[in-house]
Every structure is written in C-alpha cells, then in structure tokens.
Amino acid sequence: MENHYQSNNPQAEFERLRQEQKRKNRKKIIIILCCVIVFFTGIAALVFSVMKNSDAYTAAEYYIMHDPQINKETGGIKELGAFPSGNINTVNGHGKALLTIDVKGIKKDVKLTMYLEKHSGGEWKVLEVSEE
Structure with missing residues (x-):
C-alpha cells in the first residue's frame, strides 16, 4: 500500500x-x-x-384600561407589557383564566394578576385582581 x-x-x-x-x-x-x-x-x-x-386577554385589557383605581395608582396608563403570562382553559364554552399583565403607567408601573371566568354563551368576567 x-x-x-x-x-x-x-x-x-x-x-x-x-x-x-x-x-x-x-x-x-x-x-x-x-x-x-x-x-x-x-x-x-x-x-x-x-x-x-384571546378573548380572556381582551377582557382583562379592557378592565385594566377602564378601571379608575388602576388609572389612579399608575397615574394613567401608557401601555400594557408585551409579554403577558398565565393560562387560559376553556371546556364546552366555560372558561377560567389566570393572567399576569405588566401595566406601564405614567407615574408607576404595576404587575397585575387577574382571575377571569366565562360561562357558556357569556363573556369573560374579571372576578379578582391583585397587584404583585
């Protein structure tokens, strides 16, 4: 070789x-x-x-933008955070959602955790809101 x-x-x-x-x-x-x-x-x-x-996020967003207490605490809302987290579960028209959304305010930013529910044929309703 x-x-x-x-x-x-x-x-x-x-x-x-x-x-x-x-x-x-x-x-x-x-x-x-x-x-x-x-x-x-x-x-x-x-x-x-x-x-x-999602419809759940849209309902949460509407609630945040129109809630006087959140607007007062933030000094007015500039925008919502780009990356919400949480989960949304729906079965046969019923749903539950737990969302965490950053709210950027003029004076103060807050992080909100929101619990929403939806009944068959109904709209998403915000049942609870807490600040982290």
Missing part, C-alpha cells in the same frame, strides 16, 4: 488535525445552539401571540 502523505513531524500534524476537528465541532455546536434559540423564540412568540389575541 502506498503512503500518499508523508510528514516530517507527525506530532505537529496530529496537533493540527486535532485543532481542525475542534473548530469543526465548535461550528456544529454554535449552529445547533442557534437553531435551538430560534426554535424556542418562535414557540414563545406564538404563545404570547395566541394569549394576547
């Missing part, structure tokens, strides 16, 4: 190959990490989008 490669320093060649393999492995890890980050960012954006477009 013929040897196509001859090196004057096999130890240096081995080290060069080892470093090259490390670089390739780093590239693979970076690509995988980027894919994982993009995937989870997409999932989070989808969840937030679905939540913000």
